[in-house]
Amino acid sequence: MALGVAWGMMSSSLGLNSFTTDWIGPFGTIFINMLKLIAVPLVLVSLVTGVSSLSDISRLSRIGTKTIGTYLATTVLAVVLGLVLVNIFEPGKAFSPEKREEFKQQYAGTASAKSSDAAALEQQGPLQPLVDIVPENLFLAMTSNGSMLQVIFFALLFGIALILIPPDKAQPVNDFFEGVNMAILKIVDIIMMTAPYGVFALLAGLVVDFAGNDPGAALELLMVLGYYCIVVAIGLALMILVVYPALVVTVGRTKYAHFIRGIFPAQMLAFSTSSSAATLPATMECSEKNLGINKEITSFVLPLGATINMDGTSLYQSVAAVFIAQAYGIELDLTAQLGIVMTATLASIGSAAVPGAGIVMLVIVLQQAGIPIEGIALILAPDRLLDMLRTTVNVTGDATVAMMVARTEGQLHPPTEITVK
Ligand code: ASP
Numbered sequence: 001m002a003l004g005v006a007w008g009m010m011s012s013s014l015g016l017n018s019f020t021t022d023w024i025g026p027f028g029t030i031f032i033n034m035l036k037l038i039a040v041p042l043v044l045v046s047l048v049t050g051v052s053s054l055s056d057i058s059r060l061s062r063i064g065t066k067t068i069g070t071y072l073a074t075t076v077l078a079v080v081l082g083l084v085l086v087n088i089f090e091p092g093k094a095f096s097p098e099k100r101e102e103f104k105q106q107y108a109g110t111a112s113a114k115s116s117d118a119a120a121l122e123q124q125g126p127l128q129p130l131v132d133i134v135p136e137n138l139f140l141a142m143t144s145n146g147s148m149l150q151v152i153f154f155a156l157l158f159g160i161a162l163i164l165i166p167p168d169k170a171q172p173v174n175d176f177f178e179g180v181n182m183a184i185l186k187i188v189d190i191i192m193m194t195a196p197y198g199v200f201a202l203l204a205g206l207v208v209d210f211a212g213n214d215p216g217a218a219l220e221l222l223m224v225l226g227y228y229c230i231v232v233a234i235g236l237a238l239m240i241l242v243v244y245p246a247l248v249v250t251v252g253r254t255k256y257a258h259f260i261r262g263i264f265p266a267q268m269l270a271f272s273t274s275s276s277a278a279t280l281p282a283t284m285e286c287s288e289k290n291l292g293i294n295k296e297i298t299s300f301v302l303p304l305g306a307t308i309n310m311d312g313t314s315l316y317q318s319v320a321a322v323f324i325a326q327a328y329g330i331e332l333d334l335t336a337q338l339g340i341v342m343t344a345t346l347a348s349i350g351s352a353a354v355p356g357a358g359i360v361m362l363v364i365v366l367q368q369a370g371i372p373i374e375g376i377a378l379i380l381a382p383d384r385l386l387d388m389l390r391t392t393v394n395v396t397g398d399a400t401v402a403m404m405v406a407r408t409e410g411q412l413h414p415p416t417e418i419t420v421k
Contacts, residue, residue, distance in 0.1 A: 008207020031198025050299030051159025092326025312393030
């Protein structure tokens with residue numbers, strides 16, 4: 001990662017941008033493509049084996065309720081934390097009026113593109129999200145990483161059916177999925193061997209895109225929005241340094257240093273790829289191998305978490321929404337802020353686990369709260385960086401909940417060794 005950033009900086013000062021874009025950047029894309037390639041099969045197969053290994057329906061519903069309940073609770077907590085911080089620091093009020101005008105005009109085009117994406121979402125009826133979970137064709141659902149919830153729906157249904165049919169009939173199917181699961185995990189191993197090179201290329205390309213031919217430009221832009229970024233970053237840091245440790249230590253009964261050391265490789269990958277879905281294989285591997293969480297728990301809790309549990313995204317959305325309101329001089333009363341708690345929670349659940357999904361769903365939060373969506377223009381510039389940070393929190397949150405569920409289910413084993421790649 002460090003070498004990638006250094007290379008990116010160097011090439012924008014030495015005018016090597018097109019070399020980096022043409023000859024290094026593509027390897028980053030190939031790396032991300034490989035991770036995305038494995039996402040649908042991994043979610044499908046690991047959920048089927050995960051659910052069917054739970055052996056009875058009451059166990060499944062107990063673990064399922066516990067998992068989803070904890071996911072919701074941590075998300076709401078993150079939103080509230082974000083709201084408290086943004087109300088204390090009031091970063092939006094730090095903008096000078098001229099600056100605000102400048103940003104608005106500069107980014108108006110991009111903001112309207114983002115908002116037309118979201119306008120399509122807005123047109124739908126209230127139950128449309130529920131309808132969208134149920135695919136009309138499994139193979140169609142599997143053709144898009146964005147339809148992960150539909151794949152999850154089918155996998156859960158199939159896993160439950162396997163529990164309900166006679167064991168002698170289910171066994172060969174379970175064995176088959178077990179074998180496929182092993183093969184997929186092996187592919188993940190192979191992909192991960194290329195991770196250092198992929199991450200180097202990814203970050204080199206990113207820095208060049210961001211900085212253009214003038215490394216100072218990126219820096220200056222970040223400085224202007226620095227205060228807002230710092231507030232988001234403080235919130236995200238509090239999640240990683242206070243909220244998760246409290247949960248890991250009290251419910252997970254595990255030393256936090258051990259937890260962080262174990263999950264660190266997945267955090268780094270989340271930071272580099274900005275995608276919880278692409279990081280899922282690493283999150284699963286770290287949770288099983290380094291943290292000693294039983295496969296039965298990881299294969300159910302983590303694929304679900306990568307899709308619906310986004311604490312970092314929800315925190316970011318609440319800070320961003322109020323920040324924009326502040327910048328436009330809109331006062332949000334308690335009811336409006338409670339509305340943000342609800343919409344940011346739902347919007348983070350609905351955000352796809354891919355780069356930039358959070359900012360598209362932010363438009364929904366803004367519209368519900370009556371905040372001008374053009375305000376997104378203000379926060380587009382540093383979004384890539386914040387995406388990297390919030391995805392790291394999203395992934396850490398998933399692993400935290402996996403550890404809590406595993407502990408309460410007696411499925412946490414002393415890990416044999418720490419393999420930090
Ligand atoms: N990139 C985030 C993730 O994949 C989603 C977002 O907040 O944009 O977890």
